[in-house]
Amino acid sequence: MSELFDQFVVEAQELLEAAGGALLALERDPADRASVDELFRAFHTLKGASALFDMAPFTRLVHVGEDTLSLLRDGRRGMTPDLADRLFRALDQCARWVAALEEAGTLPADAAEAAETLVRALAGKPAGGEEAAGGGAADAFPWVAALTDEERRAAEGGTLTAIDYTPDPECFFTGDDPLALFRRVPDLRLLRIEPAEPLPPPAQMDPYRCVLRFRALSGAAVEAVAPAFRSVPDQVRIGNVTLAPTVAPLAIAPSAAAPPGSLAAAMLEEQARILDLPGSTAERDSRRAAVARAVAAILAALGRPAGRAAVEAACTDAGALRRFLVDGSAEKPASVEAQPAAVSAPRRSLRVEPERMDALMALVGELSVVKGQLGPLVRRTGEAGIGRDLKSFSDRLDSLVGDLRHAALRLRLLPLARVLDPLPRLVRDTARRLDKTVELVLEGAETEADKDILDVLGEPLLHLVRNAIDHGIETPERRAAAGKPPGGTLRVRAFQDKGGVVVEVSDDGGGIDPSAMRRAAVAKGLLEPDAAAALSDADAVRLVFAPGFSTAGSVSDLSGRGVGMDVVRAAVERAGGRVEIASTPGSGTRVRLALPLTLSITRVVVVEAAGSLYGIPVALVGGVQRVPRAEIRGVKRAESVVLRDRVVPLVRLRRLLGQAGDERVLKADCVVLAELGDGPVAVAVDDVGERADVVLRPMTGVLRGLRGYAGTAVLGDGRLILVLDLRELL
Numbered sequence: 001m002s003e004l005f006d007q008f009v010v011e012a013q014e015l016l017e018a019a020g021g022a023l024l025a026l027e028r029d030p031a032d033r034a035s036v037d038e039l040f041r042a043f044h045t046l047k048g049a050s051a052l053f054d055m056a057p058f059t060r061l062v063h064v065g066e067d068t069l070s071l072l073r074d075g076r077r078g079m080t081p082d083l084a085d086r087l088f089r090a091l092d093q094c095a096r097w098v099a100a101l102e103e104a105g106t107l108p109a110d111a112a113e114a115a116e117t118l119v120r121a122l123a124g125k126p127a128g129g130e131e132a133a134g135g136g137a138a139d140a141f142p143w144v145a146a147l148t149d150e151e152r153r154a155a156e157g158g159t160l161t162a163i164d165y166t167p168d169p170e171c172f173f174t175g176d177d178p179l180a181l182f183r184r185v186p187d188l189r190l191l192r193i194e195p196a197e198p199l200p201p202p203a204q205m206d207p208y209r210c211v212l213r214f215r216a217l218s219g220a221a222v223e224a225v226a227p228a229f230r231s232v233p234d235q236v237r238i239g240n241v242t243l244a245p246t247v248a249p250l251a252i253a254p255s256a257a258a259p260p261g262s263l264a265a266a267m268l269e270e271q272a273r274i275l276d277l278p279g280s281t282a283e284r285d286s287r288r289a290a291v292a293r294a295v296a297a298i299l300a301a302l303g304r305p306a307g308r309a310a311v312e313a314a315c316t317d318a319g320a321l322r323r324f325l326v327d328g329s330a331e332k333p334a335s336v337e338a339q340p341a342a343v344s345a346p347r348r349s350l351r352v353e354p355e356r357m358d359a360l361m362a363l364v365g366e367l368s369v370v371k372g373q374l375g376p377l378v379r380r381t382g383e384a385g386i387g388r389d390l391k392s393f394s395d396r397l398d399s400l401v402g403d404l405r406h407a408a409l410r411l412r413l414l415p416l417a418r419v420l421d422p423l424p425r426l427v428r429d430t431a432r433r434l435d436k437t438v439e440l441v442l443e444g445a446e447t448e449a450d451k452d453i454l455d456v457l458g459e460p461l462l463h464l465v466r467n468a469i470d471h472g473i474e475t476p477e478r479r480a481a482a483g484k485p486p487g488g489t490l491r492v493r494a495f496q497d498k499g500g501v502v503v504e505v506s507d508d509g510g511g512i513d514p515s516a517m518r519r520a521a522v523a524k525g526l527l528e529p530d531a532a533a534a535l536s537d538a539d540a541v542r543l544v545f546a547p548g549f550s551t552a553g554s555v556s557d558l559s560g561r562g563v564g565m566d567v568v569r570a571a572v573e574r575a576g577g578r579v580e581i582a583s584t585p586g587s588g589t590r591v592r593l594a595l596p597l598t599l600s601i602t603r604v605v606v607v608e609a610a611g612s613l614y615g616i617p618v619a620l621v622g623g624v625q626r627v628p629r630a631e632i633r634g635v636k637r638a639e640s641v642v643l644r645d646r647v648v649p650l651v652r653l654r655r656l657l658g659q660a661g662d663e664r665v666l667k668a669d670c671v672v673l674a675e676l677g678d679g680p681v682a683v684a685v686d687d688v689g690e691r692a693d694v695v696l697r698p699m700t701g702v703l704r705g706l707r708g709y710a711g712t713a714v715l716g717d718g719r720l721i722l723v724l725d726l727r728e729l730l
Contacts, residue, residue: 005105008049012098015042016091017421023087024424030079039087040069046094055107057115058097064119065090081432082233086121088425089168089234093118096170110197121234143215144241147190155189155217155243161225164237165214166196175430175466176232178214184228187219202274203283207290217243231433264298268325271295272318288315295321305547309707309728360407363400409450409598416494416501417445419457423465423492430469437476437487438469444494449501450598456575457503457595460568464505464591465490467565472509472589482586484508500577500597500619506590512583514540521546539679541583545569568593573727576602576617578675594619602696604713604723606689607672610659615694615713615723616683622675624688626668641682643673650682656708656729674726681730696723 019042026035043066050059065087071077093114100108108114141162147155163185167178182191196213199205218225222238229236271291279287292308292315299306314324420442431438449457473479473488480486493504514537521527521543532540547566568591569579577595596602596619604615605624625643632641632650639650650671654660669684694713699706708729709722 005053005101008053009098009102011049012046012094015046016095016098018042020088020091020425021421023084023091024428026079027081027084027428036069036072040066040073043069055097055101055111057107057111058094061090061115061118062094064122068122085231085432086118086234088429090118090122092168092170092174117234141215141237141239141241143192144217144243147243151190151192152243156219158219159240159242160189161218161220161222162237162239162241163214163216163218163225163229165216165229165232166235167210167212167214167232168235169209169211171210171232172208175433178210178212181228181232182214182216185216185218185220186224188216189219190217192216202277203279203287217241267298268295268321271298272321275315275321276318288312291315291321295325300547307728356407356410360404360411363404363407405601409601412450412452412598413448414451414454415445416447416449416454416457416503418451419454419461420445420492420494423461426462426465427469427490430466434470435475436469436473438473439487439489441489441491443491447494447496447501449595452599453501453575453595453597456571456577456599457593460571460593461492461503461505463565463568464593465492468505468507468509468589472507472511474510478510482510496597497594501595503593503595504590505593506588508588511585511587511589512541512544513585517541517543538582541581542679544581545579575599576619578619599696601693602713602723603691603693604721605672605691606715606721607653607685608687608689609653609657609685613689613715613719613721614653615692615721616672616674616726617710617723618691620674620676620726622673622680624670624672627671627682628668632669641671643671643680643682646680648673648680648682650684651730652684654686656683676727676730681726683726694721694723 019039022035022038022042026032026039029035043062046062047059047066050062068077068083068087072079077083097107097111100106141164143164144162165178165181167176168174171178182188192215194213194215196211199211222240226238229238271294274287274291275284277284277287289312292312295315296306296308296311299311310324314321423442424440427438427440468490469488473490474482474484476486479488489508491504491506493506495502514535517540518527518532518535521540522529522532526543526546527535535543544565545568572579572593572595575595576599577593580592580594581589582592583589602615603618605618605621607614607616623643627641627643632639639652640647641650642648670686670688672683672685672688674681674683692715694715696711696713698711699709703709708725710725711723713721713723715721
């Protein structure tokens with residue numbers, strides 16, 4: 001039974017993925033008979049397979065989906081964007097259920113209620129309009145009858161529009177913002193927010209899961225309220241109610257909104273309180289990580305961005321966090337807690353082609369045979385020619401080990417289709433919500449990269465694609481006025497280059513205006529007016545990567561909060577890659593992500609400073625050269641040098657690492673040009689050695705909190721080096 005259940009989970013995931021692709025194709029071409037048939041087969045197979053197990057809500061939902069598609073096949077119902085939305089939501093719900101089955105073995109407790117809502121939507125029943133029209137508030141909206149006298153006075157009575165909205169628990173990941181929806185409701189009289197289910201203990205609370213229910217009253221008509229919820233028709237009920245106040249209507253002046261500072265202060269104080277909640281070591285560590293992320297986001301929104309390491313160091317307890325917020329510095333904890341016990345990670349499967357496994361096993365077998373030759377050679381150490389034999393054996397062993405490593409790495413390589421395949425659905429949903437027409441062009445889905453690299457690419461691609469649709473591609477009206485086709489084009493291209501993988505996201509939208517970037521930087525206090533005016537257009541465009549930077553005129557559920565592009569840069573650089581951006585006003589923008597092929601092996605340039613060896617990731621190195629001392633210019637304690645026809649700031653690695661300066665009189669300095677996201681920086685070192693492929697091992701134990709170092713590595717000759725994190729050092 002267990003094997004059959006596991007097989008169902010795997011097959012259900014594949015069927016849902018195939019159904020999503022077929023539904024996208026069907027929406028583009030409603031006459032595509034092959035897509036209808038493929039979609040119908042997916043629902044039909046899911047219905048039969050799910051009926052083998054005790055999951056009635058799952059079976060009921062896919063059964064109704066099959067009936068709906070049967071009407072499409074017979075021509076008794078036509079494909080519309082609204083029907084596509086409902087089918088997509090059914091597929092999303094099934095995907096969440098399959099994930100729950102894989103993790104817990106059972107459907108969630110609210111599966112029956114969720115299935116019933118989606119079944120009504122697929123059957124074409126209204127979300128609440130007809131139902132409410134036929135009955136009173138007690139029938140369609142029983143909570144209206146239970147309103148308090150104060151709530152009735154606030155609503156002012158009369159004929160109102162009632163809204164009962166229970167968001168999808170995963171709404172934050174699908175781009176829905178419940179509060180943003182209610183901001184668009186005209187004449188909102190009353191809004192109640194309450195838990196949709198019993199809340200778990202604080203230590204078990206998932207901050208990324210929405211467990212709230214929203215109930216509201218509006219003085220506007222149903223026809224005026226319904227458009228605000230057009231993206232979630234299966235999650236909301238809307239209808240007319242008559243509310244008679246218990247006393248004469250009382251006009252209540254709206255309370256003044258709390259200033260942003262006081263709200264932020266309350267949020268920060270709440271984060272400090274969370275740190276002192278009781279719990280096990282593992283729970284406290286998990287809370288500290290969540291609090292650190294929240295505090296960093298709040299400070300960035302206030303225009304006081306703080307370093308990640310500094311915030312994490314401050315989140316040891318409530319007192320340390322409050323001191324950090326007051327004076328900007330966190331005290332080191334008096335003691336270091338014991339490392340939490342290892343938590344068992346969920347089981348993950350990795351499919352491998354049989355040919356690759358066979359090649360690996362053959363190499364392992366041959367390596368065992370060659371290794372067996374070492375014993376006889378050692379016993380012959382006194383015989384003539386042993387040096388030559390050992391040299392031949394060493395060369396053969398090195399070759400086999402290299403082949404073995406290459407074969408093992410090949411096992412981890414997966415096509416980028418894994419991260420590119422979800423993009424058509426994302427583009428379709430985002431463009432539909434923004435009333436834009438966007439054509440997505442995918443190239444290079446067969447390009448391979450390490451599965452860890454694919455995990456890194458997921459979030460940056462999400463931000464880049466949504467930013468391109470929201471900020472880059474104009475509305476059809478603006479494009480037509482500019483002489484462009486009404487529909488925009490978004491191109492995502494992947495390919496391998498110089499031992500790494502490159503992903504480019506480009507659009508033919510309005511581009512980025514450097515002048516607007518300079519004005520926004522000055523308005524937000526990121527730059528002085530003179531410094532902003534001195535920026536080149538390319539440097540001004542790169543301001544989009546500054547934390548908290550945004551040119552959006554208003555905050556929406558898609559943009560305007562000043563987060564996104566800095567997240568892209570941080571994620572890519574943590575993986576040893578880099579981000580480049582180029583934009584032409586009126587023509588479009590291109591963002592280029594360059595990442596290593598694998599995170600298992602890191603290629604570094606070995607440099608020397610004060611007699612010690614260090615490694616700098618090759619991905620950050622733009623060149624190495626010797627610069628005469630006479631060409632280095634100094635202003636007070638700062639130094640600069642002209643490289644490649646541009647002035648580049650120069651820093652000395654000895655000074656960065658707190659080591660003694662070089663007292664030797666040198667005619668020239670050895671300079672490594674580091675290409676960072678904010679621009680190039682020249683790093684002066686004592687000497688530059690070889691380039692080497694190394695296995696990067698993160699710092700552990702007491703060295704875990706040491707800043708400026710990405711980890712340690714061992715060179716081929718056995719020497720140990722420290723690999724530098726230049727961005728943190730600088």
